[in-house]
Amino acid sequence: MECRDRFFMIAADLSFTGVEPRFEAVDEAGVFPITEQYAAKCGYGVNVLPLRGHMELRASYFSCHTDNQDDEVFTFNFNLIATHEGKAVTYALNKTCSPTLPWSPREITCEANYMEVSVKSEITCPSGTKKDDWNALKPAHGSITSDWQVMFQRAEEQLPPMNMSVARKQGYVFDVTEGRIVFRTPYGQPDSFSMKMNGVPVEVVHATLFSRQRWFVLMVDLVAACAMHVSYEDSGYMVWEIPEVLYSTQFNIGLNDELVEQAVAEDKGYIVEKYNATVKISIPHDALGGYRKSVVIDQLYESYIFHLYFEQILLDEDRLETRVRFQRTLATPLLPRPVVTENRTVLEEHTFTVYLGDVSADVQLAAIYLNGHECPVSFTNASRHTVTEVVHPNNTHGYILTVPFDDPVVQLQFSKEAAVLEYGLYINFTLTLLPKNVSYYHLASIVALITDIPPPAFDAACSESGISFRLDHRPYDYLWEICIGSDMLTSELAAQHGYIMSNDSQSLLLDVPLFTHGYEYKNITLKEFFGTFEILVRDPETSEVLSSTIKTLSLPYY
Structure with a gap:
């Protein structure tokens, strides 16, 4: 509870x-439920603000x-009726306030649901008499009763x-306090009228x-005029307009019931412009105190919401001050x-790196599908995939x-004509809008092309009995032939020549004992000799040798 x-x-x-x-x-007379109609009549505004959570x-x-x-000194007493576990519970709330200004x-309040004007009851007559004053005086002078009456003027019509x-009974409230006369009315009453001032729609009530x-006749003129302009969005700003009134001296602007001077607001990014006798207030989307909300229809959308509080201070020709305050939700x-x-993939790293960005604060990544395989965002330590969240200062993240x-989920294709190896990753990002957990799917297709494709390469090591060769399989190694001399290496060839071979999905292991077929012996001396064994990699269509792995074994005579 706060006093403003x-x-x-x-x-x-x-x-x-x-x-x-x-x-x-x-109050002392009883308890009065604040319905929508009663609130507009009696000077209350009740709003549910889900983005603010209250x-x-x-x-x-x-x-x-x-x-x-x-x-x-103003004392307020209210009951708040809340529901807990299906039961209504009443909380008594009260507070005493004193205005700080x-x-x-003359003060005019343009609330969301009503207009209110209050004037000082002890005030000198204005310096001049206008035509409207005489028009109102005639029926007043002809009245046969001393009771207070009210007369409304609507455009050129006097009711x-x-x-x-x-x-x-028609919903108007008139009150006399110690020093002020108060008039309040809901919007849209039969006796009010709409007009345009400098192109801006305005609702006026003149009582x-x-x-x-x-x-003699006592008369009090009560006029309230509230701009009813519908705001619009313009290049990252929320724009609201009011007519510029003669003798306007000051503007104060803020969000969520907090006013600051125009210069302070402009330092925060607000823009206040005057043109064609109109004041244009532009609020940046990222203004502190504003709210944004994500929405999914056929794609992702967002909306910005501002609870604008605006004050205009005017001086009339007699130097009397009028404060006009607006409460508007834009x-x-x-x-x-x-x-x-x-x-962001770097081919040399042989790893896809994909950045998902411009994700709003109320949107979270829930899951990822990689080429149709579901992968939760919270990958285990054993997973080869990683997902890292990046937070940005503008309330977005990525x-x-x-x-x-070489992950199994990655699709691999090879074009022999273009000599291109193509890695493909089709990604379905599953995003969730909070707090209602509405899902949205963002699709991306990432392709990595490698044109310089090396043929298979064996690791070789010597042992006392011969030479061992090892080849760790790549998904595309089937594109080449592995040969011993002019013969393609097969399990039958290995058995025929006494090689020991094992070949599974991970690797090819070949042990070549000394003195088996395929060795070439060189530099034979009385002390030692050298045995060399070579494995060739050929193009299966042209039989061209593309690479070879040669290992030489040095053995002494015993």
């Missing part, structure tokens, strides 16, 4: 209030059931007077209170916000996925 300059606010966490929470106003009640200092002491001679009881006292339309993928080329 011109209103009292209660915020209740939605996780605490349960389903369909509600407020009641309390519901909110704003109460004007001149709201119906507030205890007002000399327009300086002195009251201006007949009505007594106060009739006006109250004149009067009472004839013998040979929301952008759904803006496309696709996530992006970047192929993920870096790495997959080795």
Whole structure:
């Protein structure tokens, strides 16, 4: 519960209030449920703000059931009815507030659901008399009663007077405090009217209170005009407009009920411009206090929401100050916000590196499908895949996925005509929107082309009995022939010549005992001799030898 300059606010966490929470106003006369219609009439605003996680009640200092002491001390009493485990529980809330700013001679509040104007009751007559003043005086002078009455003016039309009881039944509230006269009305009343000021739609209500006292007439002119402009989005800004009024001296701007001076707001990235007698306020999407929300329809979208609080200070020709305050919720339309993928693969590392970026804060990576194989994001230590989250200062984050080329999930194709080896990775990123866990799928296809493809290469080692060769298989080694001399190496050839060969999906092992077929003996002396064995790799179509592995064994005579 907080006291603000011109209103009292209660915020209740939605996780605490349960389903369909509600407020009641309390005073000496009883308890009054604050329905939508009653709130607009009596100076209350109740809003559920899911992005902020709470519901909110704003109460004007001149709201119906507030205890007002000399327009300086205001005491509020409310009941909050919350639901816990299916049962309604009532919490009594009360607070006393005092305005931190002195009251201006005239103040207008343009709330989300009502207009309110209050004027100082002791004020000198204006310096000049206007035509409208005389128009209102005629029916007032002709009145035969001294009771207070109200007369509404609508554009060029002057409506007949009505007594106060009739006006109250129609939803209007008039109140007299120690030093002010207050008038409040919901929007859209029959006696209000809409017009355009400098191209900006405005709702106006013009009420004149009067009472004839013998040979003179007491009149109070109460006018409230609230800009009803529908905001729009423009290149990363939320834009709202109001008419520029003559003698406007100051603007204060803020979000979520906190006002700062125009210069401070501009330092935070706001833009305030005047053109064609209109004031244009532009709020950057990343303004502190704004909210964004992701939405999935056919793709990812986002919307920015701002609870604007705006004050305009005016001086009339008699140097009397008017404060006009607006409470408006502005929301952008759904803006496309696709996530992006970047192929950061370095061929020399033989590993796919894929970056998934521009992921909003309320979107999380839930799973990944690699060429149709589901891989959870929380890979085990034994997995060869890795996923690393990267957090950015602009409330977005990303993920870096790495997959080795030789991983079983990677697709491999070879084009002999182009002499290109193609590794393919088709990725399906499963993203989840919080808090409702709505899924969205982002697809990416990554291809790595290797043109310089080396033929198989054996490791060779000498032993006392001969030479051992080892070849660790690659998925594409079948593209070449392995030969001993002019003969292709097969299990039959190995058995025929006394070689010991084992060949599985991982590797080929070949032990070649000394003095078996295929050795070449050189540098034979009385002390030692050298035996050399060679394995050839050929192109199966041209029989061209592409590479060879030669190992020489040095053995002494015994």
